[in-house]
Amino acid sequence: MDSVFGELTGVPFLKGHGTGNDFVVVVDPEGRLLLSDDTVRLACDRHQGIGGDGFIRVIRSANLPEGQELLEHTPDAEWFMDYRNGDGSIAEMCGNGVRVFVHVLVGQGLVDLAHGETVRIGTRAGVKTVARTADGYAVDMGPWGFIDGDGARSRGSDAVVTAKGLRVPRPAVSITMGNPHTVVALAEGEKLDALQLHAAPQVRPTPPDGTNVEFVVPIDEEGQGSEEIGRIRMRVHERGVGETQSCGTGACAAAAATRFWAGESAPDEWVVEVPGGAVSATFVEGPHGAEHVVLAGPATVVASGTFG
Numbered sequence: 001m002d003s004v005f006g007e008l009t010g011v012p013f014l015k016g017h018g019t020g021n022d023f024v025v026v027v028d029p030e031g032r033l034l035l036s037d038d039t040v041r042l043a044c045d046r047h048q049g050i051g052g053d054g055f056i057r058v059i060r061s062a063n064l065p066e067g068q069e070l071l072e073h074t075p076d077a078e079w080f081m082d083y084r085n086g087d088g089s090i091a092e093m094c095g096n097g098v099r100v101f102v103h104v105l106v107g108q109g110l111v112d113l114a115h116g117e118t119v120r121i122g123t124r125a126g127v128k129t130v131a132r133t134a135d136g137y138a139v140d141m142g143p144w145g146f147i148d149g150d151g152a153r154s155r156g157s158d159a160v161v162t163a164k165g166l167r168v169p170r171p172a173v174s175i176t177m178g179n180p181h182t183v184v185a186l187a188e189g190e191k192l193d194a195l196q197l198h199a200a201p202q203v204r205p206t207p208p209d210g211t212n213v214e215f216v217v218p219i220d221e222e223g224q225g226s227e228e229i230g231r232i233r234m235r236v237h238e239r240g241v242g243e244t245q246s247c248g249t250g251a252c253a254a255a256a257a258t259r260f261w262a263g264e265s266a267p268d269e270w271v272v273e274v275p276g277g278a279v280s281a282t283f284v285e286g287p288h289g290a291e292h293v294v295l296a297g298p299a300t301v302v303a304s305g306t307f308g
């Protein structure tokens, strides 16, 4: 019988997730695969493929044209996360994906990484340093920043979001984590639960490269919040996917926006609860005075197989 998976026919894959954000992973160190959008879409299809929010190719930086450029500046990034959304589109960065990526490198014996050690990973949003922790991985996601309607960095809120289940359009801030995010604050958990995110939220002005949209509510019931750790609940509609159980870059953007809204006394450490679990986002001083976000959370491989 003919295979529908084209260039992936006979290729081994792994299936993994980080807090329910799930990925089809293919290890292709030499970069032999010519991946088409259609093949990626089919691999990620939940009915006719393996199923995943995204598709990750593990490739040596030297074997991907963009990776070679990156190696000139950062020769220590041996491995590159070639990331695609479930619809086949390329994305700059994936926070949950990069933890799964490193977990696969370790599991396949491609990298030795004891607890506390770090590895540098190339991505389309630059090189990320990933540390192995007791219960997963912590990623220095680099600096975050505001984006204005034209895609340039600026300060302030700039967008309006309409979504199914939202009674009136809400103001939002646009934030870059290397990929674009639009964060909307809601007052209560009930409003978050009422959202119907099977339909894509509308963002105005239209972001030039599309956007991931995060809806957040603070968790400040007595006994749950503390002055040292901020807590929020988040749902997300991902660009190129739809609603997902979690989004690592989205959690960082949501924490950055909430911390900005909360003012100067806001904590640096945030727990972000998502439908698939929880991750943490911690704001630290990075090199050259820029503020970086460190995303921490679990990574799991659940299955392996071969494309038929």
Ligand SMILES: N[C@@H](CCC[C@H](N)C(=O)O)C(=O)O
Pocket (backbone or CB within 6 Å): 021, 054, 085, 090, 091, 092, 093, 094, 095, 096, 097, 179, 180, 212, 238, 239, 240, 241, 246, 247, 248, 249, 250
């Ligand atoms: N789920 C990811 C983000 C994946 C890319 C995103 N859909 C985009 O197009 O920017 C994460 O964990 O960060």
